[in-house]
Amino acid sequence: MGSRQVSDWQGRKITVAGLGVSGVSAARALAGLGARVTVVDGGDGDAHRARAAELAPLGIAVRLGDAETLPEGTDLVVTSPGWKPSSPLFAAAAAAGVDVVGDVEIAWRLRGPDAPPWLAVTGTNGKTTTTRMLASILTAAGLRTAAIGNIGTPIVDVVTGDEPYDVLAVELSSYQLHWAPSLRVHSAAVLNLAPDHLDWHGSMEAYAADKGRVYEGNTVACVYNAADKATEDLVREADVEEGCRAIGFTLGTPGPSQLGVVDGILVDRAFTPDRHKQAQELAEVGDVDPPAPHNIANALAAAALARAFGVPPAAVRDGLRAFRPDAHRIEHVADVAGVAWIDDSKATNTHAAQASLAAYDPIVWIAGGLAKGAAFDELVAASAGRLRGAVLIGADRELIREALARHAPEVPVVDLDRTDTGAMSAAVAEAAALARPGDTVLLAPACASMDMFTDYNKRGEAFAEAVRALAAERG
Template sequence: MGSGQVTSSVPFEFQGKHVTVAGLGVSGVPAAKVLHGLGARVTVVNDGDDARAREQAAELEALGVTVRLGDGATLPEGTELIVTAPGWKPDKPLFTAAEAAGVPVWGDVELAWRLRGPGAADWLAVTGTNGKTTTVRMLASILGAAGLRTAAVGNIGVSLLDAVLGEEEYDVLAVELSSYQLHWAPSLRAHSAAVLNLAPDHLDWHGSMEAYARDKGRVYEGNRVACVYNADATAKPSTEDLVREADVEEGCRAVGFTLGTPGPSQLGVVEGILVDRAFVENRQKNAQELAEVSDVDPPAPHNIANALAAAALARAYGVPASAVRDGLRAFTPDDHRIAHVADVDGVAYIDDSKATNTHAAQASLAAYESVVWIAGGLAKGATFDELVTGAAKRLRGAVLVGRDRALIREALARHAPEVPVVDLDRTDTGAMLQAVQEAQRLARPGDTVLLAPACASMDMFTNYNKRGDAFAQAVRELGA
């Protein structure tokens, strides 16, 4: 783990500057409004030119913002800064032109970081392939239990710009950050940060696993107190490797979390108790009890890991052990994250629509002994051999839906040929009801029908929430 004093961000004077905002939507519109309010001359460029985009454009143009729809490739003349929506790929012609012209590119996270005022709240940052939202919400619950003014922000809940510029004052922020956001946030320097795990995801955006991991690892740059990593991770590069490569402030510590017995400078589990051997006196000999495994909802292995990571960040901020326990007890998981929908004829139906990649689906499948698996959607460049190999002994059957289901079917044929597979050749939203009916036919009392698609949802649904809602509705129809 490198060291070196980190300097603060160089101030950027927005008054009179020509700033181009790349992309409308949930981050572009607020960014354009904020920049216009700061006195910048704002031009918004957007690839799409649909009804929603025109509505947003009209709203901005009424303020005096210039909007160019259907033209996101050309760098507007005189641009001095680009603020981009996180989903825009780095290889877009707009950014190539910006690099050639020496124009900096920020994301909305970088903009929020630069706009913090004197005495701004510290950021406790969380990234990783899976578990980010749950961990951040657990962390906010723990911080709140300690009496701190806090919010879950970033890629979740309150927008970072609102948190930074709004009237509400915070002591500390629990910040969820995606790899996209970190790619465009070169100046971010968190109090402490965690990378929960690393598995292939969004490789179509980043270009390679190495580039994806490098962007995740940016969250550790300049950390002041703790870099929290997954001590159980076996993937390469590991989250610990990213800590070693990070340039942090003098005195910043590497703190691991493990589902096993923790060593010094780690948090872990001993006989059903979450314990801390990192933020205690004489950590070579002492440990602090934080909470019981039963305080974590649900107490599945990957969720216990989330709780340990949240606890580590909270402890790095000085939160007492009692607040970790109280915060975890008060936490309730979001919908579509291993949510128990119903039991029908002795079969449990579980909605984990949030499992949009293979790593998340692997954790979900590992939580149950005998599973009828509903999977499929947009693969995002993923392969499924490792996932199927690890889950094969647990599979009673599989029901496949969505555009890229053939990739999963072929992996099942290679590595679990004895598992019965129903391949539904349809991508309409009504396919979910048929999928649940087919899963019921395959299931036996004591089994779990698990929606853990290992794929994104946009081929059939607006988002994973809508997919989970369709699954739950189909299950309710079975029960009726």
């Protein structure tokens, strides 16, 4: 890291909001550059105090139990992604004329002169899978890369570390983009847009605008979803570098400047010498794991970003073949008595659940949890013809039950009036009773998990454990 960067931060009084992973990472990096850092957090438990004790030897002050008051003399606030823009701390910063930025903005400002380019991925669903697919493709091309941002190693640690990279695959949430005003990446993709986190952003328009920030200043390609006009609209509105191209991806036959699918082959009509007349084969649908429609879309988006960076076609194929999805993302758990059991606990909103439901037929659907302000009519109406039955769990299951009554009144529904963790075993037993050979039992909750579980991973693990117990019981 150059002396210029050190002098930029020397002596600055910076307040970091939140003692989580990204907050601690930013605090350490900025203190190392000579900034006078104070971390504030509303918590005051044993874990908070232990983290504070670890930071004290670095000269980092930690204030616990008060997340609302701006420390005196603060000239910059660095926030963690989850803090809402309406937080009192930020109102106090605005009143004092102090900027608020996030860890991604800090990472962008801390890049050295030889920093690798960023290929960025955002969208309501599929971000992590697409980013990891992209990293797999880049690796297959012989490039030094890492999947970072909203996943993996904290982004500030990667940017300030000693590991040399050729290019970075960066997953960015709407929260992170909201707080990253100067971010300008090589190429970016917005995979899709559907209502989510509206309690944080305040409106769908504000949410979409934050997603669209990822396109600002792109130099080579703005990748959009041809099936989701809202993503193309964001490209049109973006202020990009001269020569930057709009590149679409589609599950159908691609037009010029698009990637798509022809006869089971993923093809490129964007980065070929004559895109009006020729298509370059990249991979087969069977190279994508799992080959569900929304996952093919993820693969096409990853391929588009990789091709924008100059990756050859063979590396796209090899990278997709090498990629393995994370747990709890349309993961096949077992086949029991002719019924397939699929864990898509990661489907924490209606948009993700709809994509998952579209991949199977007929389905016994396990759903429910915390709705986060979502409505379920559109999801149920689109999926009603595929449903053999539904088993509902969680705090907001009534909203799904009412949507089923309106749009799929003939579908049998089991309403489990319980939110304890043992409810998942009961849900699996009820689903087994509804399912017939050839059916799929699909956990695609369309809701967050925190009413019953620590996170969607724990929910998926409870489902898989119950399914394995069922398989053992039935021999």
